[in-house]
Structures are given as C-alpha cells and as structure tokens.
Amino acid sequence: MNVGDPVQVPKTSPETSAERLRDTDLANEIEFMTARARSVGSGRANSMLAGLDLRVRSYSVLSLACSGQNPSQRELANFLSLDPSQIVALVDLLENRGAVTREQDPRDRRSKVIVATPGGRELYLQAAAVIQDAEDQSLRDLSPTEREQLRSLLRRIAFETAE
C-alpha cells in the first residue's frame, strides 16, 4: 500500500474501532501492555484512594513506613525508584497529617528513619483494603492460579535491574 493511496477504512462503530487496533504489533509488545496495565491500574487505585486523601505514591511510602523495616529516606528512594527529593515531599505530606514521623538514626545522624504513627497505621489499614479491592478489579478475569502466575512473572521483571 502506498502512502498516497486513498484511505479505505471499513466503516465501523466507535466501539469496534479500538478493537481493530488490538491486532497490531504495538498491542502485543510487553512494554506497551505493561504501560497500559499500569495506566489503568494506577488510575483506578488513585481514584479509589481519593477518599482517604492518598495517592499511590504517598500510599507506597506509608506502606513501607508500616512494614516494620524502618526504611530511611534514601532506602525509600532506591526501592521506589524515586529521586530523594521526591521522597522529601512525600514524607512532608504524610508527616504534616500526622501519619509518619522522621526519627534520627542513632548510628548515623545524617539518616532519618521513617516510621508510622498509630494514626498512620490506622490510615494504612484502610488504604491497604482499598488497594486490595483495586487489585481484585484489575485481576477479575484471572483465576487464582493465573493471578499467582502473573505475580510471579511480574516480580521477575520488576526487580531485575535496580536493587
């Protein structure tokens, strides 16, 4: 087909037009599908977290603050693949609403360990339930076995590069 040829598109309804594009090379690329799954998933998670005045990024920090692992800001930055300066803003946000505190690491006074307050833990419990609902929606077409398959495969590509 040449570029100058007259455009001939089978007349379709708006609903089927996107179906048509699912048969393209792009739609079968892992990078594309991953990006699309994330777009759908985080969009849904953000909407569902709005009632708690959280977003996925602040939820992530809160979750790690509740993990019992006592992460420093630097560790949060590394693990969440965010710049340390972004962690500052996220921790500020959570600290201002009383959900977490910055505690001095007695072994290194440069480092600040982020821990959740009792209120922060309560907030996290609610948020974790919301995220569980969001995940159930994302995975609603998959069987329990398939969900674990996907989790296992995703883990291997999500954590391969940066540690």
Next chain:
Amino acid sequence: MNVGDPVQVPKTSPETSAERLRDTDLANEIEFMTARARSVGSGRANSMLAGLDLRVRSYSVLSLACSGQNPSQRELANFLSLDPSQIVALVDLLENRGAVTREQDPRDRRSKVIVATPGGRELYLQAAAVIQDAEDQSLRDLSPTEREQLRSLLRRIAFETAE
C-alpha cells in the same frame, strides 16, 4: 512494636537494604510491580530510542500509523488512553519531521487519518528493532514459554476496561 521504641535496624550495606524491602506487602502488590516494571521498561525504551529522536509515546503513534489500520486521531487517543489534545502534539511532532501525514477522511471531513510516509516507515523499522531489543532485555530472565505466558496474562488485564 510501638512508635516511640528505639529504632533498631540491622546494619546492612546499601545493596542489601533494598533487598530487605522486597519482603514487604507493598512489593507483592500487582499494582506496585506493574508500575515498577513499566518504570524500568519505559525508562530503558526511552533511552534506547533516544538515538532515533523518539520516545515511547511518539513511537506508539508511529507504530499505529504504520499498522495498515489507518487510525484517526480519535482512535489513537482511545487506544493509547491519551487525551485527544495529546495526540495533536504527538502527530505534530511526527508530521514536522516528515514521518506521518494527516489525511482527510473522505467520509467525514472532521476526521483526520494518520498514515506514515515512506520515511516514517523506514524510521519505524529501525525503532521497532530497538523496541525488540528493549523487550528482550526486560524479559531476559524468562524462558520463551514464560514470556508468552506473561504476554497472555498481561493482555487480559491491560485491555479489560476501556475498549
């Protein structure tokens, strides 16, 4: 453990500190792993596409323009989950470098069909090879069978909601 308790973190090297956070609830959430896989994947893809002066978003539009499906801008917006105004900017970019053209849909003069020029098709061939390399890197720890499993599972969660 109470919030006021002294912070006790096992002294670890920077490399193992992030390992430690992989045992948290957050790290096992589908939403989180998907977001992280996308972050790693699209970051790598953007880096590798830089030599062709493309990014994943402009590559996506170019790819669909080369698909033979003659998508309209509206169809691109729907399929790529982007606002129509973003498509304008992306098509402008590709049109200005001679990779695609806007062609009037003879059946609806409001609609513009995006088709690749011969130069655009040549650019796409190079870019598609780059994306293939990027995908191979993302999936390097998976067997061929596992890659197809992941592709199949991802497809079912990526295309479930919007059509």
Next chain:
DNA sequence: TATTGTTATACTCTATAACTATA
C-alpha cells in the same frame, strides 16, 4: 572525600475546559 537530606528548577506527562468546523 562521600553520603543524607534538602531546596530549587525545568521538563515530561496527565487532566480539564473551551473553541472551530463539521456532522
């Protein structure tokens, strides 16, 4: 000299509303 947290800045991505031309 190197690292942690911080501030500042700019660029990309995303979301929304309003306008025009066609249907």
Next chain:
DNA sequence: TATAGTTATAGAGTATAACAATA
C-alpha cells in the same frame, strides 16, 4: 445537538544540580 480536532492551562510525575550537615 453531538463529535473530531485544536488551543490553552494547570497539576502531577520525573530528572538534575547545588547546598548544609554529617560520615
């Protein structure tokens, strides 16, 4: 009136550089 493309704008996400305190 409804839809396709466009323009404009604001907010969220990402990346980089520089600085003070500490190691």
